[in-house]
Each structure stands twice: as structure tokens, then as C-alpha cells.
Amino acid sequence: MTAVPAVTLHNVELRHGARVIVSGLSGTFAPGSLTALVGANGSGKTTLLRALAGLHPLAAGRIDRGGLRPRDIALLAQGSHLDRAFPITCEEVVALGGSRLGPFRAVDAKRWAAARAALDRVGLAGMEHRQIQALSAGQFQRVLFARTIVQEASLILLDEPFTAVDAATTCLLLSVIRDWHAQGRTVIAVLHDLELVRRHFPRTLSLTDATGTWDVLPDRALQAA
Ligand SMILES: Nc1ncnc2c1ncn2[C@@H]1O[C@H](COP(=O)(O)OP(=O)(O)OP(=O)(O)O)[C@@H](O)[C@H]1O
Numbered sequence: 540m541t542a543v544p545a546v547t548l549h550n551v552e553l554r555h556g557a558r559v560i561v562s563g564l565s566g567t568f569a570p571g572s573l574t575a576l577v578g579a580n581g582s583g584k585t586t587l588l589r590a591l592a593g594l595h596p597l598a599a600g601r602i603d604r605g606g607l608r609p610r611d612i613a614l615l616a617q618g619s620h621l622d623r624a625f626p627i628t629c630e631e632v633v634a635l636g637g638s639r640l641g642p643f644r645a646v647d648a649k650r651w652a653a654a655r656a657a658l659d660r661v662g663l664a665g666m667e668h669r670q671i672q673a674l675s676a677g678q679f680q681r682v683l684f685a686r687t688i689v690q691e692a693s694l695i696l697l698d699e700p701f702t703a704v705d706a707a708t709t710c711l712l713l714s715v716i717r718d719w720h721a722q723g724r725t726v727i728a729v730l731h732d733l734e735l736v737r738r739h740f741p742r743t744l745s746l747t748d749a750t751g752t753w754d755v756l757p758d759r760a761l762q763a764a
Pocket residue numbers: 555556560578579580581582583584585586587
């Protein structure tokens with residue numbers, strides 16, 4: 540993992556077409572911080588996450604990522620865009636995934652070992668050679684977490700990571716998030732379950748009032764959500 544910098548938004552405006560989704564947003568995600576991004580449906584959480592990943596253009600303002608390169612940023616998209624009909628095994632998704640390797644680059648023994656260890660970490664040991672189309676939604680989300688583990692990113696962006704996931708899997712995936720936090724990575728997760736946010740996320744950014752400067756005080760932010 541490369542050094543983890545602060546990620547700072549300066550007066551950011553995000554639009555879809557002519558429609559302003561978020562405006563005048565300024566604030567800092569401190570290095571190694573663990574933040575829940577909350578807010579009503581349509582408030583712009585996914586759009587902001589994509590902008591943080593460099594995948595949505597800014598209509599105004601600036602995001603300072605402290606020199607992070609695209610490969611230092613992992614985005615686990617909502618209802619991942621991976622085509623599950625594609626014939627590929629769990630181990631291959633994990634080893635080939637992330638932004639460090641294109642599918643046609645060689646995967647070395649170290650990378651395969653890292654993929655197996657990551658699958659083990661998410662409770663899928665023994666399922667390395669299972670086709671992803673034969674997985675349940677919760678098992679597939681575990682595979683995507685394993686893929687994110689292998690990526691060794693400094694900034695990890697998770698969009699509703701517990702949707703369609705049962706309580707045991709949520710608990711396991713939360714422990715992976717805690718590992719990332721303990722390792723000093725910056726983690727930002729879009730979530731709707733405010734009780735889960737209160738229990739597990741030290742900081743909260745509510746997009747309901749996301750115009751102006753935010754200070755991610757958990758209580759104030761949650762009251763506004
Ligand atoms: N591709 C798009 N083209 C036009 N408008 C879009 C597009 N994607 C999202 N929007 C609009 O932008 C607004 C913000 O959407 P976004 O998905 O960022 O919200 P969200 O807070 O993540 O919502 P949810 O909680 O429902 O996932 C919504 O009003 C949505 O309709």
C-alpha cells in the first residue's frame with residue numbers, strides 16, 4: 540500500500556446533465572478515516588463516490604487526492620457491474636480484479652496466493668474454483684470484498700456493500716472493513732442502516748445537508764440524516 544493521504548473536496552459541484560445534485564461541498568476525509576456516507580435515496584451518494592474515484596466529472600470545484608493514482612483507489616460499486624454470466628471462477632475474479640492488472644497480464648504465484656488468502660479471509664476457502672454464476676448474492680459480495688483486499692488500495696469506496704447480504708455475512712464483511720481501518724486505509728461506505736452506522740462507523744457524512752462545509756461530527760451529521 541502506498542502512503543495514505545487526506546482526500547479534500549474544495550467547493551465541489553456535481554451534476555447529471557443540467558441537474559445539480561451536490562453543490563458547494565467542501566471538507567476533508569482524514570488519512571485512515573472510516574466514514575459512512577448517508578442520505579435519502581437520490582441525494583447523490585453514488586455520484587459523490589464515483590466522483591471521489593475519478594469516474595464522475597466535477598461541474599465545479601476540485602478534489603485533492605494527495606497524489607493517489609487510480610490503482611490506489613478501490614471502488615466496490617452497488618450491485619457490481621461484473622457480468623455474472625461470464626465463465627470465470629472466484630479465484631480468477633479475485634486475482635485478476637482491481638485496477639492493477641489488466642485481464643491479459645500474467646498473474647504470478649504471489650498474486651494467486653494472495654487471492655486464495657483473501658477468499659479464505661471472507662469465508663470462501665474451498666470455493667476457489669467455483670464459477671461466479673453459481674454463487675448466491677451474499678457469496679458474490681464476499682468475492683468482491685476478497686478482490687478489494689487483494690487490490691491493497693489506500694482509498695476504499697464501498698457503495699451499499701450490505702445490500703442483499705444476510706446478518707452473518709454483514710458481520711464478516713464489517714470485520715474486513717475493520718481490518719482495512721486498522722491498517723490505516725481510508726474507507727468511505729454508502730449505507731442506509733443508521734443503527735449499523737452508529738455502531739461501526741466513527742464518522743458520518745450526511746448528504747441531506749451537503750451544501751457547504753462539512754465537519755463529519757457523527758451526532759450532528761446523523762441528526763441531519
Ligand atoms: N446516469 C444518470 N443520469 C441522470 N441522472 C442520474 C443518473 N444517475 C443518477 N441520476 C440522478 O442523480 C441523483 C443522485 O443519484 P445517486 O445515485 O447519486 O443517489 P444516491 O444517493 O446514491 O441514491 P440511492 O440511495 O437511491 O442509491 C438522483 O436524482 C438520480 O435520479
